[in-house]
Amino acid sequence: MNKTILSLFAIVLLLNCSTAQKVTESQQAIDKTQIKAAMIDALEWQEAHPIIALAPTDWTNGAYYTGVVRAHKATGDMMYMAALKxxxxxxxxxxxxxxxxxxxxxxxxxxxxxxxxxxxxxxxDLEPTKRFLDAHLYEDDNWKAGNDKSKYGRTILWWWCDALFMAPPVINLYAKQTNQPKYLDDMHKFYMETYNQLYDEEEQLFARDMRFVWTGSDKDTKEPNGKKVFWSRGNGWVIAGLALILDDMPEDYKHRPFYEKLYKEMAAKMLAIQPDDGLWRTSLLSPESYNHGEVSGSGFHTFALAWGINNGLVDKKHTPAVIKAWNAIAKCQHADGRVGWVQNIGAFPEPASADSWQNFGTGAFLLAGSEILKLE
Structure with missing residues (x-):
């Protein structure tokens, strides 16, 4: 194969990392040494190119460093711990x-x-975390009181589905490490509010917020193909959050069966709608709207599904589908370590590109890799 053909092949991969292709045995294989190297490359690039949406402590960094946590937990590599500390x-x-x-x-x-x-x-110093959680869970707030009547549905504490990744895993882990189960009980109370408001039992997916909850009105938002709007990263936040919650939740916790059931429903749905090339589109039920793979949502889905296989909640027969997803994600990483094809900050399906990146996309990449490494 001459250099011209090789160059053209590289350009095709750059234009769309998720070009549909038949899955072969080699695509189903994983090279754990290569995965670890790719994860370190992603970490090093992201640490050298920090991005701040609001502050170094904002949610984008929260999601990124959650990925770093899981990478360290899976590998023990002190480069991750150095970044965390x-x-x-x-x-x-x-x-x-x-x-x-x-x-x-x-x-x-x-x-x-x-x-x-x-x-x-x-x-x-965990005092700032305790101070936040006590205010968050136990102080009065306009959202809790239902005083915000906006179209977003800000009448509950966690009115957007992304919130189920941001706070519940922290509260759950805090309850575990401080041996204070009251925090877990209150987490469950607010989680149920979000579930009751945003979970679509028919589709087994979460609306991002009340703007996308179908009520049968002609004014409701739907995709051009007539399907309801379900955002890939939004549902990725939820299912990845469920994996994190279940990983730390006591086995005998009275409400654990609810979380396991919800996880299994969402996992089955994500496997059923996975595109042939492995990567989920930004609009889950209207993949043709932006017909290219997207890495942040796909990374969260891949992490959650691999976690389910590793923990017995997803049948091992689905391992090839999860490996296919990881191999497609890995192709979206640039040679310098940057993770591309990440939809920018948003709240509904939008396109991505080979050059679009965000720190939470790197977090999703590290999360996925951390569980792929554990597959047998």
């Missing part, structure tokens, strides 16, 4: 500032992990 130290272990906004405590997942993993006592 560095950001926690420079953040002074603070959350972001909006005490009733679930996004702003996502960063504490990394703090809690460092605190558990570090042999030194009092290296991590």
């Amino acid at each position: 560095n950001q926690g130290y420079w953040n002074n272990w603070n959350t972001f500032s909006r005490m009733h906004h679930a996004d702003d405590v996502a960063i504490s997942y990394s703090y809690l992990y460092i605190d558990k993993a570090d042999v030194r006592k009092n290296f991590v």
